[in-house]
Structure formats: structure tokens, C-alpha cells
Amino acid sequence: MTTDPRIVPAATAPELLRNFCIIAHIDHGKSTLADRMLGITGVLEERLQKAQYLDRMDIERERGITIKSQAVRMPWDVEGSPFALNMIDTPGHVDFTYEVSRSLAACEGAVLLVDAAQGIEAQTLANLYLAMENDLTIIPVLNKIDLPSADPDRYAAELAQLIGCDVDDVLRVSGKTGEGVPELLDRVVRDIPHPVGDADAPTRAMIFDSVYDSYRGVVTYVRVVDGDLKPREKIAMMSTLATHDLLEIGVISPEPTPTKGLGVGEVGYLITGVKDVRLSKVGDTVTRAKGRAETSLGGYRDPRPMVYSGLFPLDGSDFPVLRDALDKLQLNDAALVYEPESSVALGFGFRCGYLGLLHLEIVRDRLEREFNLDLISTAPNVVYTVKMEDGKEITVTNPSEFPGGKIAEVREPIVKATILVPSEFIGSVMELCQERRGQMGTMNYISETRVEMHYTLPLAEIVFDFFDQLKSRTKGYASLDYEPAGDEAADLVKVDILLQSEQVDAFSAIVHKDAAYAYGVSMVGKLKDLIDRQQFEVPIQAAIGARIIARETIRAIRKDVLAKCYGGDISRKRKLLEKQKAGKKRMKNIGSVEVPPEAFIAALSTSDDSAAKGKKK
Numbered sequence: 217m218t219t220d221p222r223i224v225p226a227a228t229a230p231e232l233l234r235n236f237c238i239i240a241h242i243d244h245g246k247s248t249l250a251d252r253m254l255g256i257t258g259v260l261e262e263r264l265q266k267a268q269y270l271d272r273m274d275i276e277r278e279r280g281i282t283i284k285s286q287a288v289r290m291p292w293d294v295e296g297s298p299f300a301l302n303m304i305d306t307p308g309h310v311d312f313t314y315e316v317s318r319s320l321a322a323c324e325g326a327v328l329l330v331d332a333a334q335g336i337e338a339q340t341l342a343n344l345y346l347a348m349e350n351d352l353t354i355i356p357v358l359n360k361i362d363l364p365s366a367d368p369d370r371y372a373a374e375l376a377q378l379i380g381c382d383v384d385d386v387l388r389v390s391g392k393t394g395e396g397v398p399e400l401l402d403r404v405v406r407d408i409p410h411p412v413g414d415a416d417a418p419t420r421a422m423i424f425d426s427v428y429d430s431y432r433g434v435v436t437y438v439r440v441v442d443g444d445l446k447p448r449e450k451i452a453m454m455s456t457l458a459t460h461d462l463l464e465i466g467v468i469s470p471e472p473t474p475t476k477g478l479g480v481g482e483v484g485y486l487i488t489g490v491k492d493v494r495l496s497k498v499g500d501t502v503t504r505a506k507g508r509a510e511t512s513l514g515g516y517r518d519p520r521p522m523v524y525s526g527l528f529p530l531d532g533s534d535f536p537v538l539r540d541a542l543d544k545l546q547l548n549d550a551a552l553v554y555e556p557e558s559s560v561a562l563g564f565g566f567r568c569g570y571l572g573l574l575h576l577e578i579v580r581d582r583l584e585r586e587f588n589l590d591l592i593s594t595a596p597n598v599v600y601t602v603k604m605e606d607g608k609e610i611t612v613t614n615p616s617e618f619p620g621g622k623i624a625e626v627r628e629p630i631v632k633a634t635i636l637v638p639s640e641f642i643g644s645v646m647e648l649c650q651e652r653r654g655q656m657g658t659m660n661y662i663s664e665t666r667v668e669m670h671y672t673l674p675l676a677e678i679v680f681d682f683f684d685q686l687k688s689r690t691k692g693y694a695s696l697d698y699e700p701a702g703d704e705a706a707d708l709v710k711v712d713i714l715l716q717s718e719q720v721d722a723f724s725a726i727v728h729k730d731a732a733y734a735y736g737v738s739m740v741g742k743l744k745d746l747i748d749r750q751q752f753e754v755p756i757q758a759a760i761g762a763r764i765i766a767r768e769t770i771r772a773i774r775k776d777v778l779a780k781c782y783g784g785d786i787s788r789k790r791k792l793l794e795k796q797k798a799g800k801k802r803m804k805n806i807g808s809v810e811v812p813p814e815a816f817i818a819a820l821s822t823s824d825d826s827a828a829k830g831k832k833k
């Protein structure tokens with residue numbers, strides 16, 4: 217471990233500090249560049265470098281993506297002056313935009329990283345706009361210049377045009393070989409302003425991340441804005457006024473290293489012994505318990521679940537294990553919400569809220585992997601608001617909560633989407649967006665061959681397979697970013713699926729009126745193939761309220777009651793058949809359909825059928 221005094225500061229003069237983050241489109245190489253910086257500044261010995269050191273969770277390493285932000289402190293000398301650089305690594309996926317926005321608020325500058333073989337993508341723009349909103353100094357950088365397919369001249373021009381700088385100001389680096397990285401660190405020191413704050417004012421530090429560690433409890437990442445923080449003090453969270461003992465304070469370089477305190481502009485971690493990340497809320501302001509600050513820093517968005525889905529253990533007896541597992545996971549993931557739910561078909565489980573589908577997949581993956589669970593998740597849906605004619609308003613996160621009776625209006629969440637695409641694919645993108653009830657906004661050429669298209673779309677239409685469709689219809693060239701833009705009234709209905717006239721809650725879905733028929737037909741068709749024939753006839757119906765919109769029938773297995781009756785007289789045969797008919801009638805009334813769990817899983821799987829996702833055809 218390094219013992220550079222800049223790593224273990226009492227409090228470094230703000231003039232010698234630089235706080236910056238790296239922002240980029242997914243896979244443009246942030247984590248690789250961050251690793252290279254750690255190597256070049258000597259924070260991480262090269263031989264110890266695991267690929268993507270900063271992506272600590274196994275799942276992150278496997279998927280090659282960054283989920284939680286990390287902040288690392290690095291020493292760097294420029295013209296004989298010893299600077300300390302705090303680098304905050306940010307995630308790149310749309311689901312985690314809220315992580316990016318917090319990290320940005322802790323910095324004065326951002327390295328805008330663009331793949332020299334790909335050029336600007338949708339999240340490059342989204343992150344750039346976020347950085348500009350936070351008044352950050354932007355350093356434009358082309359990465360991966362070692363790639364044979366890199367076209368740095370072309371993309372440097374594109375980038376320069378985008379941010380309005382000179383082409384020569386666009387740096388060219390390779391995170392892989394290290395080329396250009398020392399020059400980039402010099403630019404960070406030269407171009408990015410040092411933090412400013414009032415050292416004598418009451419302490420205010422903003423929490424930009426908090427993670428649960430099973431040994432140490434919650435580790436909270438902060439950026440000190442005014443005053444300072446010292447170990448063994450009592451601190452207070454300004455939103456709740458809850459006080460905690462500060463057990464340890466320090467910086468990450470690259471492992472947590474305790475320090476004697478953190479001063480103005482410094483970025484580091486604190487440990488209070490708290491066991492739940494929700495008590496150390498991202499966006500909250502930390503102050504001293506004695507001599508509290510008057511006003512909090514504020515300015516964060518709380519993560520709000522965008523997509524809900526039911527999670528059920530395949531084996532019903534695993535329910536308590538699932539509950540424990542969710543409790544533990546939530547300690548580390550403030551954006552995850554859940555409440556118990558029971559379903560006739562699937563038994564006891566939880567209704568969970570996620571930031572998006574990737575978040576859902578990650579949570580499910582972690583539950584299955586870390587807690588050894590087998591889970592079924594039901595088709596995801598967004599949050600609807602139903603206004604009744606009597607003025608009552610109902611929030612629907614589960615189709616089963618969709619009210620009957622007189623509905624005045626149903627509102628659904630809307631997003632503003634930005635799609636970047638080579639101009640030859642404009643037609644394909646327009647077609648897709650139209651199918652998904654999109655309304656076109658403006659369209660700008662960001663270079664001769666690339667276009668930025670703006671659309672307003674219902675969230676429900678894009679959270680499922682929109683991105684896959686977009687990729688396949690544009691040969692993988694399009695990129696997408698979106699942000700919530702309120703809600704809008706829409707013609708939405710609940711389609712129920714009935715087996716033997718009994719509603720099967722797990723299959724209900726809220727879909728656009730024009731897509732209801734397609735959903736109904738596809739679902740009853742699927743179930744017909746999946747459910748075995750029974751001793752009696754089983755009607756499968758799709759219905760909107762009392763109106764049946766689709767029907768299939770599983771024919772009964774006809775038991776040959778006449779088998780033993782060879783020859784014989786006709787009246788005996790008729791008697792037997794009559795008896796069978798009566799028996800069947802009874803079974804129909806009292807019998808229940810046996811549906812194998814695999815049928816539920818197959819019918820609920822969202823991968824193969826577009827109508828099942830409420831898509832308008």
C-alpha cells in the first residue's frame with residue numbers, strides 16, 4: 217500500500233485538489249482508462265491489476281459493466297507541485313443515470329470519453345448534458361486509438377463540433393496501452409478548477425454513494441463542501457437529523473485508507489456503524505452534530521422505480537429465504553423496493569420495483585446466485601395512474617390492482633428518448649417508434665452521416681424489447697437514451713385471462729386498447745399449447761371486463777366407456793354415454809385445471825412474443 221502523504225492527508229489545500237469523473241457511453245472504455253490511471257499514478261502496482269479493478273462486484277466483472285460508482289484518490293505531480301486527484305468512476309447504462317448525476321455533483325470537471333472507432337453515442341450526449349447542467353469543465357477525449365478501426369480525425373472533428381472547441385483540444389488516448397494517459401492527467405490538473413468552499417463555515421458534506429459491506433456496515437462516500445470532518449466526532453444527517461458516531465474516515469486509494477480527516481473539496485468515505493444504506497441516504501448532507509449547518513446542499517434526485525414485476529420462488533418453501541435475501545440486498549441497493557404479494561397461480565412472493573430492466577435482471581441474478589434461489593419473475597409493467605369518475609385516484613403497480621367500475625382516465629409514464637443513428641436508418645427508427653406509439657420531436661444532424669432523433673414514447677413501450685429491436689433494425693448502430701417526462705392519458709385496458717372461467721391473476725396485463733386483441737389471442741394460444749388435456753373440457757378466454765375477446769378450448773380426453781361393451785344393445789350404450797356426460801358435467805363444476813408450473817414460466821416469458829408485451833401491431 218502506498219504511503220504518499222497526499223493519500224493520507226490531514227487535509228490537503230483545495231488548490232492542490234482536483235475532483236473529476238469520467239463520463240462515456242457504455243463500453244467506450246471508462247473502467248479500462250480508470251485502471252490505467254491507477255497504474256500510471258502508482259496507486260495500483262501494475263502486477264496487482266486485475267482487469268477492471270474498480271468494478272468490484274463479481275457480477276460487474278462478469279458482465280463487464282459498472283454498477284456502483286467508486287471514488288479513488290491518486291497523486292500526480294505537475295511542474296513540481298504535488299496534486300491529489302479524486303477520480304469518480306461512473307456507470308454508463310441508462311438504468312443507472314441517477315448514479316451518474318450524483319457523481320457529477322461531487323466534481324468540478326469531467327473527462328468526456330468517446331470510442332475512436334464508434335464516435336458519439338446517445339449516452340455520450342446524455343452525460344454531456346448532465347455535466348453541462350452541473351457546470352463542469354469538460355475535457356474531450358478519444359479513447360481506443362490503438363484499434364485498427366479507429367478513425368480519430370473524423371471523430372475528433374465530431375466531438376469538437378459538439379462541445380464547441382478546437383479539434384486540437386481533443387485528446388487522443390488508449391486506456392489499453394496507456395498512450396496519452398499522462399498527458400490527460402496533466403490536462404485534468406491544468407483545465408479543471410480546484411474545489412472552493414468555506415473552511416470556517418459549519419461542516420457540509422454531500423453523500424454521493426453509500427454501499428453496504430457485511431463486515432463494516434454502511435460505507436458512505438462523501439464530498440466535503442464546507443468545513444471539515446474528523447474521526448470520532450458525532451455527525452448528523454440533515455434530512456433526518458439522526459446522529460451517528462463517526463468511527464472511521466478516510467480515502468480510497470485504491471483500498472480504504474483511514475485519514476485524520478477530510479477538508480474542503482475532499483472526497484472520501486465514512487463509516488458510522490449504521491447497517492442500512494437507507495439511513496445514509498444518497499443526496500443527503502452530512503454535518504456535525506454540534507454546530508450544525510443551517511441549510512443542506514440538496515439537488516439530488518431520489519431514485520424512483522420505473523418498472524414493477526412479481527418475484528416468486530419456484531419452490532414455495534423458499535419464500536422466507538427470498539424475504540431474507542431481499543432484505544439483505546436492499547441494504548446495498550436503495551433503489552430496490554418490494555412488498556409481499558400473493559398470486560393464485562404462483563403462491564407467495566414479492567412485488568418488486570426497479571429502475572429498469574437491467575436493474576431487474578441484475579437483482580434477480582444476484583438473488584439466484586448469492587442466495588441460491590430459483591425464481592420466476594412475472595411480466596414487468598410500469599406504474600399507471602387510474603382516475604375514477606368519482607374523482608378517486610389509484611396508483612397501479614400490478615395489473616391485479618387495476619380497478620373495475622367507472623374509469624375516467626388512465627395515465628401512463630412518458631419518456632423523452634434520444635436516438636443516435638447513421639442517417640440511412642432514419643426510416644427504420646421512425647417505423648419502430650411509430651409502432652410503439654411514439655411522437656416524433658426534432659431531428660438534428662450531428663455530422664454529415666449521423667442523426668440525433670428525438671421522440672416522446674410511453675415508457676411501457678420501450679422498457680421491454682425496444683432496445684433489442686432498435687439494435688436489430690439498425691444493424692447495431694443506433695444508441696438510445698431516455699429520461700422521464702411525466703405522464704399522459706392513454707387508451708389502456710386490462711386484459712384478463714380466464715381458465716375454466718376463473719381469472720388467473722399472473723397473466724393479467726395492462727395494454728393499449730389496440731394491442732389488447734393481439735395480447736389476448738397470443739396468450740390463450742400459448743396456454744392452449746402449454747396445458748395438458750384434462751378429463752374435461754377447459755375453455756381459455758381473454759377478457760376485458762366482462763367482454764370476451766379471445767377463446768381457445770382444450771378438448772377433454774374422451775375416455776372410451778364403451779370399450780368393454782362389445783355388441784350389446786343400443787340402449788345400454790346410450791345409458792353409459794349419458795352417465796359419462798353427467799360425470800363430466802360434475803367434474804367441470806368441481807374440477808380445477810392442473811397447470812404445470814413450466815406452463816406459467818413459458819407463458820410469462822417475455823422473450824418470444826411481442827404482443828405479450830403490450831405492443832401495438
Ligand SMILES: Nc1nc2c(ncn2[C@@H]2O[C@H](COP(=O)(O)OP(=O)(O)OP(=O)(O)O)[C@@H](O)[C@H]2O)c(=O)[nH]1
Nearest residue numbers: 242243244245246247248281282308360390391392
Ligand atoms: N483496443 C482497446 N480496447 C479498449 C480500450 N479501452 C477499453 N477497451 C475495451 O473496451 C471494452 C469496454 O471497456 P470498459 O472499460 O469495460 O468500458 P466501460 O465504459 O467502463 O463500460 P461500462 O462500465 O459498462 O460503462 C472492453 O472490452 C475493453 O477491453 C482501448 O484503449 N483500446
